[in-house]
Amino acid sequence: MSRTIFLTLRIWRQETPEAPGGFRSYRLEAVSTDLSLLEALDQLNERLISAGERPVSFEHDCREGICGSCGFLVNGQAHGPQAATSVCQLYLRQFADGATLTLEPWRARAFPLIQDLAVERSALDRLLIAGGYCSVSTGQAPEANALLVGQEQARSAFDTATCIGCGACVASCRNASASLFVAAKLAHLAQLPQGQPERARRAGAMQAAMAAEGFGGCSSHLECEAVCPQQISADWISWMHAEARH
Amino acid sequence: MAGRPDPRLPAGPIADAWRRTRAELPLISPLRKRQLQVLVVGTGLAGASAAATLAEQGYRVTVLTYHDSPRRAHSVAAQGGINAAKNYAADGDSIERLFADTLRGGDFRAREAGCMRLAELSSGIIDQCVAQGVPFAREYGGTLASRSFGGALVSRTFYARGQTGQQLLYGATAALLRQVAAGRITLLPRRDMLELVTVDGVARGVVARHLLTGALEVHTAQAVLLATGGYSNVFFLSTNALKSNATAIWRAHRQGALLANPCFTQIHPTCIPSGDPGQSKLTLMSESLRNDGRIWLPAIAGDNRAPEQIPQAERDYFLERLYPRYGNMAPRDLASRRARELCNAGHGVGPGGRSVYLDLRDAIAEQGRGVIEQRYGNLLEMYARISGDDPYAVPLRIYPAPHYTMGGLWVDYQLMSSVPGLFVLGEANYSEHGANRLGASALMQGLADGYFIAPATVTAWLAGHPTPAIAADHPACREARARAQARIDGLVAIQGDRPVDSFHRKLGALMLEHCGISRTAGGLRAGLAEVAALEERFHGELRVPGAAEGPNPELEKALRVADFFGLAQLMLRDALAREESCGAHFREEHQTPDGEAQRDDSRFAHIAAWEDAGEGREPIRHAEPLTFTALQPSARSYR
Numbered sequence: 001m002s003r004t005i006f007l008t009l010r011i012w013r014q015e016t017p018e019a020p021g022g023f024r025s026y027r028l029e030a031v032s033t034d035l036s037l038l039e040a041l042d043q044l045n046e047r048l049i050s051a052g053e054r055p056v057s058f059e060h061d062c063r064e065g066i067c068g069s070c071g072f073l074v075n076g077q078a079h080g081p082q083a084a085t086s087v088c089q090l091y092l093r094q095f096a097d098g099a100t101l102t103l104e105p106w107r108a109r110a111f112p113l114i115q116d117l118a119v120e121r122s123a124l125d126r127l128l129i130a131g132g133y134c135s136v137s138t139g140q141a142p143e144a145n146a147l148l149v150g151q152e153q154a155r156s157a158f159d160t161a162t163c164i165g166c167g168a169c170v171a172s173c174r175n176a177s178a179s180l181f182v183a184a185k186l187a188h189l190a191q192l193p194q195g196q197p198e199r200a201r202r203a204g205a206m207q208a209a210m211a212a213e214g215f216g217g218c219s220s221h222l223e224c225e226a227v228c229p230q231q232i233s234a235d236w237i238s239w240m241h242a243e244a245r246h
Numbered sequence: 247m248a249g250r251p252d253p254r255l256p257a258g259p260i261a262d263a264w265r266r267t268r269a270e271l272p273l274i275s276p277l278r279k280r281q282l283q284v285l286v287v288g289t290g291l292a293g294a295s296a297a298a299t300l301a302e303q304g305y306r307v308t309v310l311t312y313h314d315s316p317r318r319a320h321s322v323a324a325q326g327g328i329n330a331a332k333n334y335a336a337d338g339d340s341i342e343r344l345f346a347d348t349l350r351g352g353d354f355r356a357r358e359a360g361c362m363r364l365a366e367l368s369s370g371i372i373d374q375c376v377a378q379g380v381p382f383a384r385e386y387g388g389t390l391a392s393r394s395f396g397g398a399l400v401s402r403t404f405y406a407r408g409q410t411g412q413q414l415l416y417g418a419t420a421a422l423l424r425q426v427a428a429g430r431i432t433l434l435p436r437r438d439m440l441e442l443v444t445v446d447g448v449a450r451g452v453v454a455r456h457l458l459t460g461a462l463e464v465h466t467a468q469a470v471l472l473a474t475g476g477y478s479n480v481f482f483l484s485t486n487a488l489k490s491n492a493t494a495i496w497r498a499h500r501q502g503a504l505l506a507n508p509c510f511t512q513i514h515p516t517c518i519p520s521g522d523p524g525q526s527k528l529t530l531m532s533e534s535l536r537n538d539g540r541i542w543l544p545a546i547a548g549d550n551r552a553p554e555q556i557p558q559a560e561r562d563y564f565l566e567r568l569y570p571r572y573g574n575m576a577p578r579d580l581a582s583r584r585a586r587e588l589c590n591a592g593h594g595v596g597p598g599g600r601s602v603y604l605d606l607r608d609a610i611a612e613q614g615r616g617v618i619e620q621r622y623g624n625l626l627e628m629y630a631r632i633s634g635d636d637p638y639a640v641p642l643r644i645y646p647a648p649h650y651t652m653g654g655l656w657v658d659y660q661l662m663s664s665v666p667g668l669f670v671l672g673e674a675n676y677s678e679h680g681a682n683r684l685g686a687s688a689l690m691q692g693l694a695d696g697y698f699i700a701p702a703t704v705t706a707w708l709a710g711h712p713t714p715a716i717a718a719d720h721p722a723c724r725e726a727r728a729r730a731q732a733r734i735d736g737l738v739a740i741q742g743d744r745p746v747d748s749f750h751r752k753l754g755a756l757m758l759e760h761c762g763i764s765r766t767a768g769g770l771r772a773g774l775a776e777v778a779a780l781e782e783r784f785h786g787e788l789r790v791p792g793a794a795e796g797p798n799p800e801l802e803k804a805l806r807v808a809d810f811f812g813l814a815q816l817m818l819r820d821a822l823a824r825e826e827s828c829g830a831h832f833r834e835e836h837q838t839p840d841g842e843a844q845r846d847d848s849r850f851a852h853i854a855a856w857e858d859a860g861e862g863r864e865p866i867r868h869a870e871p872l873t874f875t876a877l878q879p880s881a882r883s884y885r
Contacts, residue, residue, distance in 0.1 A: 032522045049745040062487040064529045067318040129427045133420035134379045138299040141377035148388030158381040194379045
């Protein structure tokens with residue numbers, strides 16, 4: 001049922017990576033609970049622009065939880081309080097009238113800040129460049145049904161392939177580890193026959209790249225699993241540790 | 247441009263014509279390929295697959311994307327699936343049937359040779375994706391699973407739960423990143439293409455803005471490929487990602503590339519309806535839901551009882567009633583138009599009476615909740631998050647929303663635009679979908695263009711035009727850069743008081759009203775005047791905060807919306823000039839007595855290709871006639 005609430009947004013503002021940052025509070029009056037949090041930020045930005053102020057920078061694109069562009073901390077939680085939800089799918093009906101929401105950017109050494117809530121996550125792509133693929137060129141593929149994959153195996157591979165690369169796992173980890181991201185990609189390909197020929201090399205190369213990019217190690221706090229909008233299981237991290245010895 | 251554009255169609259029968267064409271295309275030695283520079287703009291399915299394949303063949307490829315990562319391109323959001331004539335279901339499917347469905351679905355406004363090629367290539371696309379590790383759904387025995395989709399009577403749609411686009415894109419971008427690792431692709435993220443560079447009418451490069459520094463960069467090459475997607479965001483509220491835009495194709499158009507059938511835009515019937523005025527987008531619910539969901543409205547206008555209180559006899563399952571052969575699987579344009587008509591007649595439900603029910607009740611009763619959950623679980627979760635309703639307990643509410651644009655830059659059979667050296671792939675071009683695209687055919691076309699067609703035809707172009715890439719300080723580059731700079735400076739200098747979104751929202755509302763599901767000459771003329779007036783206010787009252795340097799998302803939006811104004815007016819003109827109804831283009835003046843689209847093959851069996859005539863001058867409409875040999879145009883009937 002549609003209703004309106006009052007919200008206070010306490011937002012991290014930082015114009016450049018070098019400039020000092022700090023929180024600023026903005027009050028949203030009578031905002032509809034049918035809006036998403038990002039749409040509330042849109043409204044705030046329109047207000048700031050008309051008042052001659054700099055709008056809040058935040059990353060976003062598809063606004064349906066699949067592109068992985070959006071992401072920041074809401075009251076200390078990556079993507080906010082709703083499980084299995086990226087922040088673009090977080091609707092204001094999740095919040096009580098009069099609530100204060102503190103919005104902060106991902107904080108991780110491998111994710112340098114750009115502005116306000118936006119950070120640079122290209123380090124994740126560099127992990128994929130290290131080996132997150134099957135080396136098959138266009139035109140080399142055998143007939144699709146020549147490779148049989150059991151239904152359960154395909155489902156499990158899909159569950160790990162579904163990672164959207166948002167970086168929430170890194171941002172919520174006290175070591176800023178990308179273990180869940182790397183484990184998910186390794187598990188996706190290792191569970192399929194197509195991924196076997198390069199399996200060992202891929203595991204070694206991607207884990208080495210993770211260390212080189214400044215991501216930390218895993219110390220099994222499992223926050224990554226709790227915040228993952230795609231609900232990828234942290235069991236895959238344990239699996240990855242065994243995979244390194246494969 | 248004098249006369250009609252030459253589509254360079256293959257001679258002889260259309261079956262196997264692509265193989266015959268390919269056999270004649272010139273080749274380039276591997277050693278020479280390493281000296282040749284190709285530029286790809288966009289990393290969706292078409293761009294990523296083309297870039298990866300060209301690099302695998304040995305070319306030096308530079309890839310631009312405005313995203314921070316290629317994986318975020320809007321192809322990622324495609325839900326339902328990808329068609330291929332594999333006939334794994336042994337239900338009588340074949341290349342000929344996929345061809346016929348595509349041509350017929352597009353209401354005979356596409357080239358038959360292109361449709362046939364697409365059907366012929368479809369099978370190899372699935373093979374390629376599987377080899378990359380795309381985790382398609384499987385049968386118990388381990389073979390690929392398939393399902394049926396809107397507009398088809400066979401089961402030829404391959405899928406990865408409701409995230410097929412995501413999985414295909416990750417396959418294509420993984421192939422792209424593999425070439426980055428190999429040193430053959432230079433990946434330049436966070437670059438927005440603002441201008442096309444041409445020398446003597448030939449594409450030689452682009453000007454792009456670095457979205458973090460604001461710097462204008464020139465990138466030159468011996469062939470330029472645009473794979474920059476569609477322009478549904480001209481409607482503001484659409485299923486597209488918020489950054490999806492028309493700037494690359496519009497700027498190419500302003501530099502001489504013909505724009506084909508811009509009024510052919512698809513409104514998807516199954517989207518979550520709009521509610522609050524602050525809503526920023528419409529979310530698609532895959533039409534695969536129509537396999538199990540029954541679409542209905544209260545039979546009595548103004549019936550505002552809760553859905554569960556409306557007895558069976560007072561429910562109008564209008565698609566099943568009107569289209570008994572296809573039922574809820576009727577093509578997208580028909581489903582959308584019927585929903586709008588009934589809502590206009592007072593049968594609609596939800597806020598403002600702008601929704602119809604999609605009811606899973608019967609499917610859950612017959613097959614069990616578990617089966618439905620397994621099929622659509624993630625879609626239904628998304629619906630629950632957005633709407634706040636439980637779709638297992640109450641019917642979903644859906645309404646049509648702008649989703650895909652068949653129109654785009656005119657290309658010939660070799661995917662080259664009317665600007666030599668400029669190739670256009672995927673949704674950005676006008677090709678096989680005609681006046682209406684079938685479900686699960688966009689992914690097929692994007693990947694056919696990128697994996698198979700462009701690599702062969704770009705090679706043929708480069709073989710014949712080995713001129714080295716021009717220097718970045720060539721006068722043509724300086725001019726293109728100056729044009730981009732002038733547009734940026736102009737927008738920043740306005741310093742009015744209205745944010746860009748307020749104009750975009752208004753433009754979208756105008757376009758939806760005048761150039762949406764249903765169109766009239768009067769409405770289109772009014773639309774032209776209103777859009778022009780709004781554009782004038784945009785250039786007088788806009789406020790872009792901040793400067794041209796540094797990150798400035800508002801400036802990015804302003805540049806895009808400025809170009810949407812131009813495109814919107816061309817769409818209106820195109821819709822006005824096309825005095826017939828076909829596919830998704832429905833002119834109320836042209837309908838049969840029972841309200842179906844009335845095509846006029848004697849006057850409009852052609853592709854309209856618009857030429858830009860310069861600032862302040864009326865664009866020129868060219869016509870490329872369409873001829874049909876394999877399948878004769880027939881009135882589309884899904885009744």
